Amino acid sequence: MRLCVRDLEMRFGDRLIQRDIAFDVQPGTIFAVMGGSGCGKSTLLKHLVGLLRPAAGRVEYDGTDYWSADEATRATIRRRFGMLFQSGALWSSMTLLENVCLPLEQHTRLDAKQREARAREVLAWVGLERFAGYYPSDISGGMKKRAGLARALAAEPQLLFLDEPSAGLDPISSKRLDDLILEVRERTGAAIVMVSHELPSLFAVADDGIFLDADSRHPIAHGSPRALREQATHPTVRAFLRREEPAAPPQPATTP
Numbered sequence: 450m451r452l453c454v455r456d457l458e459m460r461f462g463d464r465l466i467q468r469d470i471a472f473d474v475q476p477g478t479i480f481a482v483m484g485g486s487g488c489g490k491s492t493l494l495k496h497l498v499g500l501l502r503p504a505a506g507r508v509e510y511d512g513t514d515y516w517s518a519d520e521a522t523r524a525t526i527r528r529r530f531g532m533l534f535q536s537g538a539l540w541s542s543m544t545l546l547e548n549v550c551l552p553l554e555q556h557t558r559l560d561a562k563q564r565e566a567r568a569r570e571v572l573a574w575v576g577l578e579r580f581a582g583y584y585p586s587d588i589s590g591g592m593k594k595r596a597g598l599a600r601a602l603a604a605e606p607q608l609l610f611l612d613e614p615s616a617g618l619d620p621i622s623s624k625r626l627d628d629l630i631l632e633v634r635e636r637t638g639a640a641i642v643m644v645s646h647e648l649p650s651l652f653a654v655a656d657d658g659i660f661l662d663a664d665s666r667h668p669i670a671h672g673s674p675r676a677l678r679e680q681a682t683h684p685t686v687r688a689f690l691r692r693e694e695p696a697a698p699p700q701p702a703t704t705p
């Protein structure tokens with residue numbers, strides 16, 4: 450499924466978060482949403498998945514404007530999404546298997562046996578087949594992220610939204626998750642939109658992306674994180690991707 454965003458403006462009440470956002474994400478592309486803390490990355494994801502309505506502009510899926518469509522069409526579009534949100538923790542009272550079965554109950558017509566088979570298949574894919582009967586409290590942070598990814602993948606989404614997938618993980622678990630994300634793209638051909646602060650992850654997986662600026666409240670760069678690291682001229686983008694010190698603001702002239 451192709452995602453196309455045009456002239457998007459996001460507000461909370463009177464407060465402008467970002468404006469003039471425009472980009473396309475083709476199937477099989479991993480697209481990064483970058484920017485400093487509080488610039489509106491998670492808010493953008495919520496606009497893309499239909500949780501927040503844009504103040505202006507369009508979010509189109511395969512040419513259909515999400516917010517102009519009727520509710521039945523929107524629901525059909527949403528069924529093609531898989532989501533791994535920061536706050537979208539696993540249900541603590543359910544085993545990993547039950548957690549992964551849940552979206553299959555909601556979004557597919559598979560019977561109980563087929564659901565379990567599919568859930569075991571995706572758990573095996575993320576390396577958690579032996580832990581299907583465990584509760585989230587009994588596994589590590591990295592394993593929880595992988596279980597969350599399994600749940601997001603269970604119903605074979607065409608578009609996968611990942612909010613800070615590797616936040617809080619050690620470098621080895623983080624690298625493992627990056628490899629999984631690349632494998633997901635390889636196996637499913639899904640488009641993946643990912644919010645991340647983790648530079649190694651961004652450089653390893655993303656093919657394209659957008660950089661949102663918290664000060665000017667609009668995008669200031671567009672391209673793959675690797676290319677932007679080499680070519681971006683904007684000091685904020687360079688500071689973020691190259692860990693350079695931002696340019697010092699001009700100092701007022703001092704008079705003795």
Ligand SMILES: Nc1ncnc2c1ncn2[C@@H]1O[C@H](COP(=O)(O)OP(=O)(O)OP(=O)(O)O)[C@@H](O)[C@H]1O
Nearest residue numbers: 461466484485486487488489490491492493644646
């Ligand atoms: N429901 C809300 N109501 C009002 N303001 C909000 C709401 N959610 C977020 N904000 C504000 O919108 C701005 C953007 O928040 P958002 O969480 O999207 O930033 P972010 O780029 O994802 O930040 P971080 O990298 O720290 O997670 C912030 O100033 C935040 O305080």
